[in-house]
Amino acid sequence: MNKRKAIVSLCALALSSLGFAQQNPVFPGWYADPEGIVYNNEYWIFPTYSAPYEQQIFFDAFSSKDLVNWKKHERVLDNNAVKWADKAMWAPSVIEKDGKYYFFFGANDVHEGEIGGIGVAVADRPEGPYKDLLGKPLINDIVHGAQPIDQFVFKDKDGQYYMFYGGWKHCNVVKLSDDFKTLLPFEDGTIYKEVTPENYVEGPFMFIRDNKYYFMWSEGGWTGPDYKVAYAIADSPFGPFKRINTILERDPKIATGAGHHSVIKVPNEDKYYMVYHRRPLGKTSAHERETCIDEMTFDENGHINPIKMTFEGVKHVLK
Structure with a gap:
């Protein structure tokens, strides 16, 4: 048995040197809801720390030059910097603007009449430390039935920033002010537009490819095995979003509970990776979730092919 282990280790080492080692999960620890982004030609992932709500009072971040080797940045934001956040700090959405790095997050698993919802923090570097921008939530209220969680900040082609968000099977979009401190009205005077597609539960994400808006979301329950990702394509960031297909779901040979994703585009290439969380086979705790990447x-026709979950992940070092 020791000889066999030695052979396996040597093979793994050889494959690793060629960029073919097992890469999923991409870093150790229980992490979920990963937001992937490219900052200054470096890849970053900002996930939720997957634990009971009362323990979710900080965020770690991870950076990589090649999508294979990751460096951990501990506690880039925690509730010491956000005085109104007591628990359930979830699902970062991050973006750079005018040399500043902004970190949107949910906190407190807020219900009607409670303090919590979506906050904003800012830093001078991707790794922080981030500081609360407002001293209060940007969105505290429950509008159109959408719990203010799972925010995603999206920059449109004209430079306008929008934020999609919402749990409890409802999704809203809002228009952000230039300094991210307030919400602006749409042309019809409304502040919140509901854009909920069929079967939506939570975890919205959007990107543009070939001048089309790809809108993605998670379905099912995050605590169970049947969590999944679906998508739509529209000509506008406001839809209408007609569900096309499921593109990520459980694989009985790999993992269950696959969902709440983001998408990383390789700079200057038509190459995309999905960053998502999943639950290892044999694990049943709601909090046993790990972050993975697959192509x-x-x-x-521009439709997204179903994602094949792997243990290998990114198979080659990206230039």
């Missing part, structure tokens, strides 16, 4: 491809 996302398209067919000739």
